[in-house]
Amino acid sequence: MCIEKRTELLHHKFGIAASAEQKVIALAGNPNTGKSTVFNALTGLNQHTGNWPGKTVGNAQGTFTHKGQSFLLVDLPGTYSLLPNSVDEQVARDFICFGQPDVTLVVVDATAMERNLNLALQVMEITDQVVLCVNLMDEAERKGIEINIADLSKKLGIPVVATAARQKRGLEELQERLLDVACGNIVPDPFMLRYSQEIEQAISELELKLTPLLKGALKARWVALRLLDGDDTLLQDIERYMTEEPLQDPSLGREQEVSPSWPQA
Numbered sequence: 001m002c003i004e005k006r007t008e009l010l011h012h013k014f015g016i017a018a019s020a021e022q023k024v025i026a027l028a029g030n031p032n033t034g035k036s037t038v039f040n041a042l043t044g045l046n047q048h049t050g051n052w053p054g055k056t057v058g059n060a061q062g063t064f065t066h067k068g069q070s071f072l073l074v075d076l077p078g079t080y081s082l083l084p085n086s087v088d089e090q091v092a093r094d095f096i097c098f099g100q101p102d103v104t105l106v107v108v109d110a111t112a113m114e115r116n117l118n119l120a121l122q123v124m125e126i127t128d129q130v131v132l133c134v135n136l137m138d139e140a141e142r143k144g145i146e147i148n149i150a151d152l153s154k155k156l157g158i159p160v161v162a163t164a165a166r167q168k169r170g171l172e173e174l175q176e177r178l179l180d181v182a183c184g185n186i187v188p189d190p191f192m193l194r195y196s197q198e199i200e201q202a203i204s205e206l207e208l209k210l211t212p213l214l215k216g217a218l219k220a221r222w223v224a225l226r227l228l229d230g231d232d233t234l235l236q237d238i239e240r241y242m243t244e245e246p247l248q249d250p251s252l253g254r255e256q257e258v259s260p261s262w263p264q265a
């Protein structure tokens, strides 16, 4: 999508005023992982709060500049998943999918990695442009939890930064990695969850049909997974946010439903 079109989309559909040269960062994560603390530490007083258009869910936007590059940071509601079961999850998913952020920064709690990585894996299915922030490192250290950040980054295929946002630790490196991914100096190659053979087969068949329809706007594999899961809200959202050419292939119905199950926390 060209920059002018994205600026227009952000303004009209999400109430976000980003300038053409700004890199847009979506801040996602489980509740209480320190997203707002990271947001505040990075943006300081350069913040603006309101509601998401048509929703009673709070929306905070803020700006910062790193090495001459301006960033607009959007603090998303805390969620455990991106399946649209609640308004918070819908808001987070819609922005990550359709707001076309340059990077989605997933903030996880270093003391509860297993539960938190579930959301990170879901984001990595939607977009390659992901940076992981392992926050609350001071708490993890206090509890004797050790995390091999370099190994985690290698296994996940995305940049991973350790932070203790309340103490403002690790934020410089976080800004560096955001700049790297936003500007293309680092091209993440996220680890993909593999499902059963039956589901993988169905995904491949749907991907073939979806790829030309989606024209790179969304990952065909992820849309295929959502369709197989019977997620009607995604088709509505595709029409709402990509209104120029709604999906019209009648064979993309629900008859092929087999439910892939998300890894449970």
Ligand SMILES: Nc1nc2c(ncn2[C@@H]2O[C@H](COP(=O)(O)OP(=O)(O)OP(=O)(O)O)[C@@H](O)[C@H]2O)c(=O)[nH]1
Pocket: 029, 030, 031, 032, 033, 034, 035, 036, 037, 038, 077, 078, 079, 135, 136, 137, 138, 139, 163, 164, 165, 166, 167
């Ligand atoms: N010890 C420690 N506490 C932190 C750190 N980061 C955030 N906190 C604290 O964790 C609590 C939750 O932080 P928030 O920034 O509100 O978390 P959040 O993810 O925005 O929470 P929701 O918006 O409710 O989902 C607050 O009391 C913060 O001060 C950290 O790195 N170390």
Ligand SMILES: [Mg+2]
Pocket: 035, 036, 037, 078
């Ligand atoms: Mg918050």
